[in-house]
Amino acid sequence: MSNEPSSRDVIIYVASDSAGDTGEMVVRAAIAQFHPVYSEIRRYSFIQDESTVKRVVQQAKSEQAIILYTLVIPHLRSSILRLSEELGVVAVDLLGPLIGSLEQRIGRMSRHEPGLNHVLDADYFRKVEAVEFAVKYDDAKDTSGVCKADIVLVGVSRTSKTPLSMYLAHRKFKVANVPLVPEIKPPDELFSISNTKVIGLTIDTHYLNVIRKERLKALGLPDNASYAMPERIERELAYAKSIMKRIGCLVIDVSHRAVEETASLIMEHIK
Structure with missing residues (x-):
């Protein structure tokens, strides 16, 4: 029996340099539009280096998974974009385009610090x-x-x-x-x-x-x-x-x- 996902199954990786809560919530909201369908969401949280990014993308390639990433550290965002294009993996940048637009509108660079939406208040x-x-x-x-x-x-x-x-x-x-x-x-x-x-x-x-x-x-x-x-x-x-x-x-x-x-x-x- 093949281990590959069926045409109705979907595996989604949520990759983040923080906890990954935001990405998972967005994925669940999107997949709800196709219910009933079997989906598996896997979180890869607190990514700190490019070697981890490479491992995630390679694993996604082997499982025909989609990656949704919420990486605010620029070199990690660039790394996952480059590797996913090289390996033909579908990867969706949730925060990058919005951060870029805000930088242009506000007139200064973002702080590029993961987890700021989880201030311990x-x-x-x-x-x-x-x-x-x-x-x-x-x-x-x-x-x-x-x-x-x-x-x-x-x-x-x-x-x-x-x-x-x-x-x-x-x-x-x-x-x-x-x-x-x-x-x-x-x-x-x-x-x-x-x-x-x-x-x-x-x-x-x-x-x-x-x-x-x-x-x-x-x-x-x-x-x-x-x-x-x-x-x-x-x-x-x-x-x-x-x-x-x-x-x-x-x-x-x-x-x-x-x-x-x-x-x-x-x-x-x-x-």
Whole structure:
């Protein structure tokens, strides 16, 4: 069996001389326009020298990957541009053209210092705290997070609960999410908190069927498992709807919505 990616698969390298958060967010926003499609994002953070740049480009060549880079150090940016052209690798410069335009408009050179958007101020620490919160209270691993959260997301599997939690965390909201499964009693905490901070996520049966089949394929499993069967999905959605109705929370249909669009609706509701 070939290890090469299929025509529907895409591998994207995010190369940065800082953490790479900006590049990954842009990639996720772009790939959402092609959902459902299997994509793999690999970060290469805190790149400091040209030997690392060379290794990243060569690896991307071997995997037919696309590179998106956010390098502010000029010689590293020049190096990745030159090497990608030599090896025929698609490489997209996210910051270079904008920095150049700003230098012309402002009339002076940029500082060329990586990571300046992560100045360690109170705002940054709030974001870090929110991300750590989202990871800790993902998928109801610890239901005590339901009472501590700013936002609680509920819904069946594959309704974007985890991606939404992380996106909202980067907007400094503490988010817990709870999967709704007919065989598992929902945590009591869901019914003791204000329903204004609970958001129900629902989805079209056919669309969820497609998403779950793609997920099973990505895991190397047969797509006829009960997890992806329409009858099972309809039963799960009906159960989730009954729980959301009992809570009396806002319900958002995430069918064909990008994570960013759903997050905007949630933030608008919370505010």
